[in-house]
Amino acid sequence: MKLRANALIGGVLIGAVLxxxxxxxxxxxxxxLAIDLMSKLKAPSAAHWLGTDEFGRDVASRAMAGAASSGFxxxxxxVGAVLLGTVVGVLAGFVRGWTDRLLMAVNxxxxxxxxxxxxxxVMVIIGASRVGLVIAxxxxxxxxxxxxxxxxxxxxxxxxxxxxxxxxxxxxxVTMVRHVLPNCIAPVAVLATSMFGWVLLSESALSFLGLGxxxxxxxxxxxxxxxxxYLESAVxxxxxxxxxxxxxxxxxxxxxxxxxxxxxxxxx
Amino acid sequence: xxxxxxxxxxxxxxTLLLVALAVFVLMRLIPGDPVLLMLGDSADATQLAEARRxxxxxxxxxxxxxxxxxxxxxxxxxxxxxxxxxxxxxxxERFQVSASIVLVAVLIAALIAVPAGLIAAWxxxxxxxxxxxxxxxxxxxxxxxxxxxxxxxxFGMKLGWLPVVGYVPLTEDLGQGLLYxxxxxxxxxxxxxxxxxxxxxxxxxxxxxxxxxxxxxxKGSPxxQVLLRHVLPNAFAPTLxxxxxxxGHLLGGIAVLETVFTLPGLGRLLVDxxxxxxxxxxxxxxxxxxxxxxVINLLVDLCYPLFDPRVAAQ
Numbered sequence: 001m002k003l004r005a006n007a008l009i010g011g012v013l014i015g016a017v018l019x020x021x022x023x024x025x026x027x028x029x030x031x032x033l034a035i036d037l038m039s040k041l042k043a044p045s046a047a048h049w050l051g052t053d054e055f056g057r058d059v060a061s062r063a064m065a066g067a068a069s070s071g072f073x074x075x076x077x078x079v080g081a082v083l084l085g086t087v088v089g090v091l092a093g094f095v096r097g098w099t100d101r102l103l104m105a106v107n108x109x110x111x112x113x114x115x116x117x118x119x120x121x122v123m124v125i126i127g128a129s130r131v132g133l134v135i136a137x138x139x140x141x142x143x144x145x146x147x148x149x150x151x152x153x154x155x156x157x158x159x160x161x162x163x164x165x166x167x168x169x170x171x172x173x174v175t176m177v178r179h180v181l182p183n184c185i186a187p188v189a190v191l192a193t194s195m196f197g198w199v200l201l202s203e204s205a206l207s208f209l210g211l212g213x214x215x216x217x218x219x220x221x222x223x224x225x226x227x228x229x230y231l232e233s234a235v236x237x238x239x240x241x242x243x244x245x246x247x248x249x250x251x252x253x254x255x256x257x258x259x260x261x262x263x264x265x266x267x268x
Numbered sequence: 269x270x271x272x273x274x275x276x277x278x279x280x281x282x283t284l285l286l287v288a289l290a291v292f293v294l295m296r297l298i299p300g301d302p303v304l305l306m307l308g309d310s311a312d313a314t315q316l317a318e319a320r321r322x323x324x325x326x327x328x329x330x331x332x333x334x335x336x337x338x339x340x341x342x343x344x345x346x347x348x349x350x351x352x353x354x355x356x357x358x359x360x361e362r363f364q365v366s367a368s369i370v371l372v373a374v375l376i377a378a379l380i381a382v383p384a385g386l387i388a389a390w391x392x393x394x395x396x397x398x399x400x401x402x403x404x405x406x407x408x409x410x411x412x413x414x415x416x417x418x419x420x421x422x423f424g425m426k427l428g429w430l431p432v433v434g435y436v437p438l439t440e441d442l443g444q445g446l447l448y449x450x451x452x453x454x455x456x457x458x459x460x461x462x463x464x465x466x467x468x469x470x471x472x473x474x475x476x477x478x479x480x481x482x483x484x485x486x487k488g489s490p491x492x493q494v495l496l497r498h499v500l501p502n503a504f505a506p507t508l509x510x511x512x513x514x515x516g517h518l519l520g521g522i523a524v525l526e527t528v529f530t531l532p533g534l535g536r537l538l539v540d541x542x543x544x545x546x547x548x549x550x551x552x553x554x555x556x557x558x559x560x561x562x563v564i565n566l567l568v569d570l571c572y573p574l575f576d577p578r579v580a581a582q
Contacts, residue, residue, distance in 0.1 A: 109286030121550075124298055242417070
C-alpha cells in the first residue's frame with residue numbers, strides 16, 4: 001500500500017516536471033528573457049500566472065525554462081557519472097591488483113571532498129557555464145558510483161556463474177559485459193535516482209551562489225538568488241522557484257524509495 | 269583496541285596525502301598566471317620573473333608540491349592575495365562561525381531523529397510510522413537555502429522577531445549573538461532531522477529483526493527495555509557514521525546558508541575568495557575542509573567500537 005502511494009506520488013511529480021520541461025523547450029507563455037520594465041514586480045494575475053520579476057519578465061515562463069535547464073543538466077550529469085563510475089568501478093573490481101589499488105586510492109581522496117565543494121573547485125577551473133556545471137558535477141558524483149560498482153563486482157566475481165563463464169572459455173571481457181555488468185544495474189539504478197536529487201540540489205545551490213548558470217538564462221537556483229532582494233515586497237518571486245525545487249526533490253525521493261523497495265527487497 | 273586505533277589512523281595518512289595532492293593539482297589547473305594576478309598588469313617581465321623565483325614557481329612541479337606540503341605541515345597556508353593576511357588564522361576564525369552552527373544543528377537534529385526513527389521502526393507500516401517517514405521525506409526535499417529564505421521572511425521581516433542581516437560574535441555579546449544564529453541553526457536542524465530520521469529508522473528495523481530481539485521479547489522483557497537496551501545501541505552505530513558524513517557535508521555545503529543569512533563563515537569565505545580570484549584562500553579552505561572531513565570520519569570510526577565491539581576485533 002505504502003509502496004504504491006510512494007511510486008504514484010513520486011511518478012506524478014517527476015512526470016509533471018518532465019512534461020513541463022519538454023513543453024518549455026518548444027513553447028512558453030512569454031519569452032523567458034523578454035524585459036518589460038512597464039510591468040515589473042507585478043503580483044500573479046490572469047496575464048502572468050506567477051507574476052513578474054524585477055525586470056518585468058514572466059515568472060511562470062522562467063520557471064518552465066528553468067525546469068528544462070535544471071532537468072537537462074541533472075540528466076546529463078547523472079548519465080555521465082554513471083557511465084564514468086561504472087567503467088572505472090568494473091575495471092577496478094575485475095582487474096584487481098595495482099590498477100585497483102591506484103584507482104581506489106584516487107577515488108577515496110576524491111570522496112574525501114564533500115560533493116559540492118569538489119564541484120566548486122572544478123567550476124573555478126572551467127568557469128561558470130552549463131557545460132562546466134555538467135563536467136564539475138559529473139566529476140563530483142562519479143566517485144560514489146565507482147564505490148558501489150566496485151563493491152558489487154567484487155562480490156559477483158566469486159559467484160559460480162562467473163566461474164562457469166570462464167571455464168567454458170569466454171574471454172574476460174565477455175564475462176564482464178555479459179555476466180557481471182547486468183547484475184550491477186539494480187544497485188546503480190537505486191543510487192542514480194537519489195543522485196538525480198543531489199545533483200539538482202547542488203546545481204541550484206551553485207546557481208544560487210552565482211557559480212552556476214549565469215543570468216539572464218533562468219534556472220531555479222538563480223531565480224531564487226534574484227528573489228532575495230524582493231523577498232518582502234514580491235513574495236511570489238521567492239515562492240515559485242523554491243516550490244519547484246522542493247516538489248521535484250520530493251518526487252525523486254519518493255520514487256527512489258519505491259525503486260529501492262522493488263529492487264532490493266531486503267531493505268525496509 | 270589500541271591496534272584498531274593505530275591501524276585506522278595509519279589508513280588515514282595516504283588519504284590525507286592524496287587529498288593534498290588533489291588540491292595542489294586543482295589549483296595548478298586554474299587558467300591564468302598567479303604571479304600576474306598578484307602584481308597586477310603594471311609589472312614588467314623582470315619583476316614577474318623575480319616574484320616567480322621568490323615563490324618557487326620556477327621549480328619543477330614535484331619539488332613545488334613537496335615544498336608546499338612542508339609549509340602546510342608547519343601551519344603556513346600562504347598569504348591572501350587581496351589583503352596579504354596569512355590564510356590559516358583567517359580560516360580558523362571563519363571556521364568557528366560555521367562549526368558552531370553546524371554542530372548545534374546536527375546535535376538538535378540527532379536528538380529528535382534518533383528517537384523518532386526508533387519509534388517509527390517499532391510501529392513499522394502503521395499510521396505513526398507513515399506520518400514520521402512522510403514528514404522526514406518532506407523535510408529532506410526542501411532546499412536549505414529556500415527554507416532559510418522563508419524563515420527569514422516569516423520571523424525576520426513579517427514578525428520582526430529576529431534580525432535579518434548581520435552577525436555578532438557570541439564572544440562579544442551572547443544574547444545578541446544568539447539572535448543572529450537562531451534561524452540558520454533551525455533551518456539546518458530541520459533538514460538534517462529528515463535525513464537522520466530515515467537512516468535511524470532503517471537501521472532500527474534491521475536490528476528489530478535479529479534473533480536476540482526476539483529472544484529478549486520471548487523471555488518477557490518489557491518493550492521499553494527491548495528498544496532501549498537491545499535495539500537503540502545497535503541501531504545507533506550506522507546512524508553515527510551518517511552523522512559524521514552529514515557534519516562533513518554541511519561544512520562544505522553551508523556556503524549557501526551563510527549567503528542567505530549573511531554570516532561570515534567558512535563557506536562564505538570560499539565563495540568570496542573564488543569571486544575575488546584569491547587562490548591562496550581558495551586552496552587553503554579546500555584543503556582545510558577536506559582535512560576536517562577526513563578527521564571527522566576517522567573520529568567516527570574510532571567511536572564505532574564503543575557501540576559495536578566486534579569492529580575492533582576484526
